[in-house]
Amino acid sequence: MVEKQVAILLQQISELLTQDIPDSAGYRQFSIELDQPGDASPVAWLAAQTCYPQFYWQDRDGQQEVAVCGDAYAFSTLLAAQMFIHEYAEFPEISIWGLNAFTYQKQAQKAILFPENALFLPRIEVRLKQGRCRVIVNIFSPFSLRQEVVRTLAFIRALATPAAPSAVASRVLSCEHLPEQDQWRQQVVQALSAIDEGSLQKVVLARKSTLHLDMPLEPMALVAASKAVNHHCYHFMMAFSPSESFLGASPERLFLRQGQRLSTEALAGTVVSGENARIVNDGAQWLMNDGKNQHENLLVVDDICQRLQGAVDELDVKPAQVMQLRNVQHIQRKISANLLSGDDADCLQRLQPTAAVAGLPRHLAQVFIKHHEPFNRQWYAGSAGYLSLRQSEFCVALRSARILADRLELFAGAGIVAGSDPDQEWQELENKAAGLRTLLSGQVTPVVSQE
Template sequence: MHSISTALQQIAQQLRAEFPVSPGVRRFAVPVSLNQTDPLAWLASQPVYPQFYWQQRNGDEEVAALGASRHFSTFDAAQAFLASQSDAALRIWGLNAFDTERSALFLPRLEWRRHGGSVTLALTVCSDHSLADDARAALAFIDALTPGEPLPTTPLDCVGERHFPDRAGWTQLINQATDAIAAGQFEKVVAARASDLQFSSPVSAAAFMAASRRVNLHCYHYFMAFAPDDAFLGSSPERLWRRIDSALRTEALAGTVANHPDEAKAQALGDWLMKDDKNQRENMLVVEDICQRLQNAVSSLDVLPPQIVRLRKVQHLRRCIWTELHQPDDSLCLHQLQPTAAVAGLPREPARRFIATHESFVREWYAGSAGYLSLKQTEFCVALRCARVTRQTVRLYAGAGIVAGSQPDEEWQEITNKAAGLRTLLVS
């Protein structure tokens, strides 16, 4: 097996061959050794953007994608591009906004991909006009890469924090939501808060991601750097969907209680969550919505029994849903499943209108999705437990499902517990 530098030399040698002056896509892959190199640190050391890091929540898959052979601003455009290709190994990575009409997806120039204990480094040449020209551009891309450096460990000094909305605004928002529910406008809405933490020096988004990866176990870890001082990242427990051929798996993750470092107390809290009527009702609303949205595109739907997902700061109720698509169609999955009732509400459209009218910030990538699509398989997680890092500011996001009977103080504590999964990594 080769090191990254040796693999790049081998790929560069292949790029020096003759290429046609015509459109096309070619992928060059070389196996590399699984050594002590952290792909996230290597990725963040590079002077090229975009950068995307991903680790599947069971740890089996890990990817560092660097540079774009092609950008896609909508999911449908990305799927249409893949439909014109025959190479099942091509993957398009990135983010979908809460508003599903907007995406930041790209076919990477270079992709480090680990599956289990096997690692491949692959470079893609892609052009609508001349593969020869793009091969030369790819050689220049390789020449610009660096060996990589460890992530910084500089302590952070938080000098300010603001919430949007603040505590009084949150109480008003929840009261408006419960009044709307009582008036029959919708059954549930997910209210969210953004918290801006100001630091005395720029924050390394990649180091922040690495810190979250170390402690927030059983989560998808995702990181997208748009530029040196602009990144979106998170550690989400929730799968939006996974498709392998036509087999589809999704889930309802809704209903929350605090976790506790004492095992017996954590177990008692989890037992309470499993029996609590409000939380069970909230979870089943999400299950029923997912099943209704998918019913015309799938065969029978199997809803698995509820289980407790125990995370570092909170515990959740989860019901997995397995089915078979009539036709493999990731665009259908995105538009039917996102935003789920767990991040927007029910019915979806009146809940979204309430969010757009009453929330005091724009969600952007928060409560959207992060992951990849390909011909054979696709996987996206819900973009939760996340942050936007811009220079010296870190914006944290957290939301709570509001139903009849929700209390502002209890919901404020819930979003504070959720945000703590990332906040405690920045502020002691």
Template sequence: MPFDQAIEQLRDRLAQIADTVPGMRQICVNFSPDTDALNWLASQRCWPQFYWQSRCGEQSVAACGAVERYYSMAQATRHLGQLPSGWRLFGANSIDGDSYLFLPVLLWQQDSDGQRLILNLISDISVQQEAQRLLRWLDELRPMEPAAQLPHYHRAHHAPDKDGWLQQVNQALKAITGGDLDKVVLARVTDFSLSGPISPAALLAASQRINPRCYHFMLATEPQQALVGSSPERLYARRGREMDTEALAGTADLDQPGLLDDAKNQWENSLVVADIHQRLTDIVDEMAVMPVELVPLRHLQHLRRRISARLLQADDAQCVARLQPTAAVGGLPRAAALDFIHQHEPFDRGWYSGSVGYLSQDESEFNVVLRCAQTGGEQIRLYAGAGIVSGSDPELEWQEVERKAATLGTLLTAENQG
């Protein structure tokens, strides 16, 4: 069934709802892939909008409109227990504890079972009345428009600039030498002034094409404001009580040999593994750490150790609180590293280094918000960071954030605009 017919079938099934009592309904219609989900989402004029693709590419979702919104993981997980099994919430969590999660009105979901449209309906008064409102809401959906072209940037401003970065890294190394820190992850923002308005969906679509083995995500809470990114790192995935997480730390150029044997990068990775083990030890009854492996990306390669565990309780709010921010994006000890970050970084991280994904009663998955940007009209802010440990070279760490920022930044150069 083509997409347009699937929408019509949703209308037909909504029109048949006659119950005048409170309740919940979920209508699901299967259809054939004849439309691009991300481009369709960009054509809509209803918010919030959310797009997420798993790292392996086998699962993707596009959601728009909110039945309900939640501003903490605790609030979201409490309400999730009142929803039917299988209903999903989507959104993001910051490292400061704020969240933006929502139950979508309309969800486009693709996985190994095919593609389907899912419409969620909740009413405290009359299910029929809400069904009539949603029929009018569906009437406001727009046909898919041609994909937008990306602008290029006129000016770029780093914060901190290179001199400030080198000074900041040296301050971090001094704190590490003095025993105050084992590791701290410092970040940089780059603010671009663009030649025209930027489409978050167009930016993400371009990133999907050139950044393999990444999660791809977009969260637009209102017009002209969106988080966009392509991240290689999983925070965790949960199926029932079985959880998979990972230590992704240790970085080198893609063509640089010997990363597996590099003492500094091995040490950085081992710090993250030990931290994850310590954070999870009292909420799991089993844990296993896999051997180290290389993860090659477009510009860089990373060290990764996969970690599996069996939770005592399937509690997503607890999982996020324990794991976020990981030592790979914050540092160690956690409190001291975050205090150093708040004192020295000349900007607010926002969603950067937090997590984005989905949760349900049965399963959940969140990736770490890395290699990302915040878009707004003709402005865009890119985020990138580097882990500082004993032996870090400030100049090399600057080169690392340059390469990480290039994940999205190279898409805005005049050379890539044809």
């Protein structure tokens, strides 16, 4: 089991840390790798830990799974994280993990300023990739590496031995939508009016559903349950404390950078999915031939291509295909390009937020969202992932939720374009939120065709 291997590897790393370390500023990295069974998972290991922050990541293809905890250093911006990686380029395995917010806004009622980023260099990383397990210990101090080694050894000794991950047992006592359906209809009508007037081409409106539970919800239990049924998705989780975390099962890549090669995509246009093969096939055919959904997707394609101008010397847009998920299906067009420079901060600035989560024109859509949505998105519709010297990858933080002890806030959005119907878009919110909501005990949210 990976848990036993992690314990053995951490003991070996602890012995390495007793080497002579200078009493000066700097960075050191220790890592050990072993073969390990491909079906093992670090989920249970991370769930047992009581140190924060924590971050979990599994890419959409299931090729890489990572659990990290503790912060050796935190970064206020992606640019600062990028500069750190380049400063210590002799350590190409450095990875910085975390979240980027949708926008930086003030919450009107509580006057709380949310940070733009929650990015950190972890103390401990457990990486599973291609049948191998690697444990990495990062040590950084702007003052004294020797003192930081002492703290790191104490941190390692405090790591817990995992047990089997718990199942999701929380039940929903009540649910509140913000906005409620009548207010949602009004917002969609206002958006359609702005589109008819020509000030907007598209705007993505979101809903927050607050579920009150009978007991606190364990975030890694929800992640494990989601991984079992929500396939072809990025799975991510960031825990800030024992009572607060943000997680999701997102189908959408924001960008993958491998050296100078950039991969991104337009994922927009939605229809119901499910287990009935005939309904799924009929829905996919309808989606590929529906003018409203095709128009919505092409708006995103055009926007991405325009934003990348000046940053790439080659750009390739693949033909449309259907991405089938558990509750919904989407139109997907993959986009690749050669970057003029491997600048992750520039890629993020150009691509986030995409037209698939904000709208067009981007600035005017964001202004509309700020004025009309009755809640602050914070991490929802931002991005989650990592950056490193050789490769960086971020997904769009969709199909996501915020856990606050015994409350679960579910987020979902729908793209409003000319021809959108408020009630059909509301049902789209229900279908998208069902990806996580149906994992709770006793919860079954029906999905309805959007044809």
